[in-house]
Amino acid sequence: MEYQLPPHQRCACHLLNLVATTDASLAEAMNDTYKRLFCATFAKCQAIWNKTGRSHLASEVVEDKCGLQIIRPNATRWNSTCLATERIIRIIDEKGEDSIRGVCDELKVKMLSPAEVAFLREYSITMKPLMKASNILQSESSVYMGWLLPVIHQLLSKLNRLEISSKTCTPLIRALQNGLHKRFGQMMEDPELAAAAVLLPKFKTSWTDRADVIEAALTYLKQHLETSKNEGELQRESSDDEDFFSRPLSKTLPSPFELDGYLACASDNMELLHSFPAIKKLSLKLNTALPASxxxxxxxxxxxxxxxxxxxxxxxxxxxxxxxxxxxxxxxx
Known part of the structure; x- marks a missing residue:
């Protein structure tokens, strides 16, 4: 008996990690203004993070003046930098710039300028969709392989909207877009992954505007539904030959019509799959795996x-x- 392993699927969270670190760093080479602003802003932030991490007295100063502690980035988790920048922005919004200015004076580090605060705020807004996408894909409940393409398409859509209103982080947004297309481009053209998304009632065919992707997914589904139907008929004929008094099965919808009925239903509950046995069987096959490790x-x-x-x-x-x-x-x- 020959065993056939499914095709290798790279971890989506690891790819997003590369996009957020390796590909995002290429934005500094695209624009000198962005590079100077990025380096100046994060140099001052790093000084604050270093001071609060090395001394308990510094942590007490931050607690006294801000009411919150500073989150320090972790080298092994790229999203920790996003969380750290969000905490600084939160302190400025809730306590005012005087709180951060008082911390900088006590710790003897340079204060962020208004332009650098605005850049930090826009950087946090730009990286937040990437962080949310990673959190969704690394979950282990209520997430299936069919979530991969809808999440990536939605992430690209959010970056496209941010690019219109961006003032200083346009190079970063373009670097992230290029990284997503480079690392997920082949997956976005894969009809099997698109079919897995279509077979989830939450998405069906509404997760993308690309007609060619949806058409390839529907073609894939029709072919595999027809194949499973033929295999079922052969098995039923062989069982009928063995059992002379076998009873004919009740008539069911042909697989192509079953697919049309499934797509026409307005419900987005997973319980919908129980009404379409062939669709449910194929959905289990395509969506059993997780998009991340x-x-x-x-x-x-x-x-x-x-x-x-x-x-x-x-x-x-x-x-x-x-x-x-x-x-x-x-x-x-």
Whole structure:
């Protein structure tokens, strides 16, 4: 018996990480004005982050003058920089620039200029959709492979709208757009991934305006539904030959008409798939996988916490049971 593995699918969150770091850094080479403003702004922010991270007294000064603590970026997580910039903007909005100015005076670092504060605010707004897209795709519940293309298309749409109103971060937006097209361009043309999105009642055919992508997805679905229908008829004929008194099955809609009926339904609830058996079967096949490997990495992290040096002789069955209990403890009442 030959085993056929599904095609390799790269982790969407890792690709977004590359877009937000490697591709975003190319914006500095596009525009000298953006490069000078970016370097000056983040140099002052980095000075604040370094001071608050090295001294408890500095943290107390921030707490006293701002009422909030400064979030420090983490080199291993690109979105920590976005969270850190959002915290500075939040302090300025809620407490005023005098609070940050007082912190800078106490810590003896340079204060952000009004132009740099405006740049920091626009940078945070630009990177926020990318951060939200990553958070959606790295979830392990209510997210399927069919979410990948709708999320990427929506992300590109948001960046296009931001480009119209952007004043200082236009090079960054264009760098992010180029990075998304470079790393997800082949996926966006894949009819199987588009079909997976169509087979989710939440999206169907409304997630993109590209008629060629939807047409390729519908063609893919019709071909596979027809193939599964023919296979089902062959299996039914063989079972009829073996059982002389077999009863004919009740008539059901042909697969192409079943697809039309599914697309015509206004409901966006996953329960809709139960009304269309062939559609449900194909949706399970295409949407079982996750678009990112974050759930697997969390599983390995939990396994590392259980399988310590003092428990190295634990039985494999016992280890698997403990891991399942730890990961599914929220289902226990």
């Amino acid at each position: 974050a759930a697997c990495e969390r599983l390995f992290s939990c396994a590392g916490l259980l399988f310590t040096s003092k428990r190295s002789r634990i039985d494999s069955v016992n280890f698997e049971n403990q891991l399942l209990l730890k990961l599914n403890k929220r289902f226990r009442k």
